[in-house]
Amino acid sequence: MDQFHDIRPYNDDEVAGVLENLVNTPDFIDTIVGFKFAKWPKWTRGMLAVLVKRVLRKEVGKISDVRSFQMQVASYMERMIKTTTTDVEYRGIEKLAKNEGYLFLSNHRDIAMDPAFVNYGLYLNGLDTVRIAIGDNLLRRPFVSDLMRLNKSFIVKRSANGIREMMAAFGQLSDYITHSLTQEHSNIWIAQKEGRAKDGLDQTDPAIIKMFFMSQKKQKIAFPEAMKHLKIVPVSISYEYDPCAFDKAKELHQKSTTGAYEKAEFEDIDSIRKGIVGRKGKVIVTFGDVIDDNCDTPDAMVAEVDRQIIGHYAIQSTNQAAARLLKGEPAGDQVFERYMAECPDELRETVLTMYANPLLQQQERGLN
Template identity: 75%
Template sequence: MDQFHDIRPYNDDEVAEVLNNLVETPDFINTIIGFRFAQWPKFLRAPLAFCVKLALKRQIANISNVHAFQMRVASYMERMIKTTTTNVEYRGIEKLEKGVGYLFLSNHRDIAMDPAFVNYGLYLAGLDTVRIAIGDNLLRRPFVSDLMRLNKSFIVKRSANGIREMMAAFGQLSAYISDSLMKDQANIWIAQKEGRAKDGLDQTDPAIIKMFFMSQKKEKIPFSDAMANLKIVPVSIAYEYDPCAFDKARELHQKSTTGSYEKAEFEDIDSIKNGIVGQKGKVVVTFGDVIKEGFETPEEFVAEVDRQIITNYAIQSTNKAALALQQGLPSSDSAFSNYLERCPDNLKDTVLAMYANPLKQQQKYLNE
């Protein structure tokens, strides 16, 4: 029996059927129309739906496995990079070896683009793409779950209720990650904590590390050895501009002023869309060093992950400009000043903090 059937990515022999079902899913077709043809009059929706289905059927005709699907994704990724970034740079990727399964533990800024940029770098370097951890909170629409699992995503059951159900979900997840890394020699991407670091402060949740340990703990493997077995590589992703910055600031501002924030039903889907199409400027992805033996507790391990992610973070001109403005100094980045002019006045301080915090966090580490 496949103990991971409900969380794992789709296998090659499942791809064709899933794709054919997607093309026949009205919610999927209507979402594409809303994304690509939002300005078109509504009376054209029916003929548009017919044309979109026809075009999709042509595109999927030769896709019969996960690799072929990801090659199609790579072509869209290349187009997105050309239209929404000024440059994408990869640092430290030359340290990675082919045929080795790494667990990339990453800071988290963008729902879809963080693992996408890591994946693209691995693809360019001739390395295997990652299996991507994605929370089930993002999968409220079934077609989104299908698309993600076609692209080697596996599901983190954040909606599990009760201690027993949560422990069962974490145990299954831990076993899946360990099997992927040590048996399949597959690469894994997972964020350092649940949700994006909307305030720009990158901090690892110790619960993530404890979850990694669960499956090996059952086998009486010491913590230090278990973590070394997983070949964990901290990853720092730095965007010059965050396409979702103003939306994040709105959420943070509302929480600070009212004490709560309620997401719209499909707000995460909008964030995914905005992250893909929004302007990002320069993007730098830095791969740290594999963390080896010598860390005896989750807290010690977290401290090392945080140290690497924060000190390896590629400081952008926007980070420097934001800190200067916070300190009452003039900004030397006119593009960032123009960008801030588009920001609502009540959110400017929050946006400045979001951009300044990675630099402040790094300075604190380096000074210590």
């Protein structure tokens, strides 16, 4: 029996059936039409849907397994990099060995692009792409779940109700991650905490580390040894510009002034779209060192992950300019000044703090 059938990515023999179902899903076709032809008159939508379906059917006919699907994704990634970034740099990737399964524990700024940039770097360097942890809160539309699982995503059941159901979900997730890494030698990507670090402060949630341990704890394996089995590699992803910065600031500002923030139904999907098509400037992905020290407790592991993620974060000109502006000094960056001129006045300090925090974290820890 496949104990992970409801959370794992799709297997090669499932790809053709899932793609056929997607092509025949009106919600999926309508979403593509709305995205690519947003400015076209509404009366053209029906004709465009027929054309999109015809083109997609031709495209998916070339895809027979997960690898060929990801090769198609890579071509879209290359196009996106050309149009939305000025440069993408990878640091520390030469330390990774082929045919090893690593647990990439990453800071989290963008829902889709964080694992996508990690994946692209691995692909360019001849390493196996990652299995991506994705919360079920992002999968409210079935076609989104199908697309993600085709791209080697596995599901984190955040919507589990009650302690018993939640512990069962965490146990299954821990078993799947351990099985992927130690039995199948597959790479895993997972964020260091639930949700994006909207304030620019990168901090690991101890619950993530405790979840990793659950599977091996049942086998009476000591915590330090269990962590070594997982080959945890902290990853720091740095964007010169965050396409969702003003939206994140709006949420933070509303929470601070009213105490609450209510997400729109498909707000996360819109954030994914903005993250893909929005301006990013320079992107730097830094792979840290495998944590094989004797971290005896979850708190010790959290401290080491945070030290590496914060210390390896590549400080950009925007981080430096924001820190200067917060101190009342000239930005020293005309491009960033023009960018901030577009920011609503009530969000200005929140946005500046968001950009400055990675630098401030390094300074507070003496890591820069």
